[in-house]
Amino acid sequence: MDVTTAPHRIPAEMPQYGESNHIFELMQNMLEQLLIHQPEDPISFMIQHLHRNNDNVPKIVILGPPASGKTTIAMWLCKHLNSNLVSVENLVIREFPLLTTETRKHYQRTKTVPSTLLVRLIKERLAQEDCIRRGWILDGIPETREQALMIQTQGVIPRHVVVLSALDTVLIERNLGKRVDPQTGEIYHTTFDWPPESDIQNRLVVPAGISEMETARKLLEYHRNIVGIIPSYPKILKVISADQPCVDVFYQALTYVQTHHRSNAPFTPKVLLCGPTGSGKSLQAALLAQKYGLVNVCCGQLLKEAVADKTQFGELIRPFFEKEMAVPDSLVVKVLTERLDQQDSIQKGWVLHGFPRDLDQAHMLSSVGYDPNRVFFLNVPFDSIVERLTLRRIDPVTGERYHLLYKPPPTMEIQARLLQHPKDSEEQVKLKVDLFYRNSADLEQFYGQAVTLNGDQDPYTVFEYVESGIINPLPKKIP
């Protein structure tokens, strides 16, 4: 037997460590930087990159037509994320003494700068220490597709691009009410965003170039250019409607820039489904197992199989079953460990439901080393549970299972002979649901990163929520 071609048994700690420390993303970022800069001495470059530890600083581009509120949003995001704002105005003002007289006159006349010069200024600005350490937010840059491509070849790649959009008529009207504070540079509006302090109110001036004709002209130019810029940033773009209150736009933008994108890291799902009886855990587990090839581990089922197969554990469990007592936790954990240790569940991932039901069981599960990497709590109101469970019937002749509401029997004859399981009576259901809710608060606290879902919808909708919870990276908690 040739050992080198047998399937590799990788100890489970390795993928777990890799996932929790985001090793893949770390290495990917390092490789990206190496390829962009291609230093002669890669080792020193890598040491420097690791010291800087700036993989998660904001790198945002905000685009939008005039009067959409770009600068306001950009300034608010800067303050909130403690980052640096870079706009055409900023750049020119910083470099003013160094520009040639021609460029200066051109800028004062048209408020624009030639593209090559702009890209050079941007590259220098972004290479400065504070931008490297705290990230950057580009406001209204790139203006054209040409600029977008030039920036990309220089190695400046944003992680999130926000495009504000609104109807032209709304924008033209909104622009008429624009007022600027000459001291701070903040933008206010006569109707939507009037500053509360009277001294600021007195200082405000009307900026140049906000007449209808001007705005319409700028809008035409914007629409011409934006069509070419949007395809440059395919997967990281988000369009937010600017036709809503500033605060709403800001919160949408903030949530978006704080999400990680889906990464290519290898990921084996280890899903835990929690919820009261009747919430649909078994159904969701079956759907997941079918679609993704995960191993469906239902705790109750596992114990019954052990007893039926008369295994060593089965013999120990049988007396508890016969006396209708709960099986002790230590025994359950042993049976589970045996199942989860098998090669197919390590390789393909697993979906566990029916265990743990309280905090002690949860501690036991993590002490044997099986920590789930996605936890879902299915919430279903009590009346729905009652409706789902108490109307279950079984036909004693054919063995077919029916539900009086969701899958009624076809003929009256069959309906007459249907029987109900005593476990499905209302009192029994109520007991089990109460038992779950008594322990659920502890469980929710133990699994801090759990996702709570509304289970009171049709199964395929719930399945879509579960899928998106598994596939998307876990949300970062905002400090």
Next chain:
Amino acid sequence: MEAAESRESQAREYLEKHRILELLNYLTSSLLFFRPEQPREYLITLLERMRIAKLTGVAFPFFMDHSNIVAMFEMMDPSKRGTISFVQYKEALQTLGLCPAGEVLQDDGRTVSLDNFRDEVNKRTQEIFSSF
């Protein structure tokens, strides 16, 4: 888009010249094997050691030392004949990441002994490290 293609080939050449992929392989394997609490600091330490080793000629921090190589050889040779077949030898080199996919090894019919195996592994590792 010729410019894009030439930049891509330029990037590939850079990767091969400095053996970046082997280096990253080595770093990731160390991380997953030792599982330090602070991955960044650990990576920095490893890279510093390599840099010093390159400057002063001190032995590199090898991932597979002598006893590991012997253990691997013995796994492949359960009947203790003292040699392994050519196919096993090629597979082992690929598993260790010392044999890039494009390389074709000459099968000259002879079997590989422990000393040959060890020398070959050492030689290839040295080759990789010397280009950092």
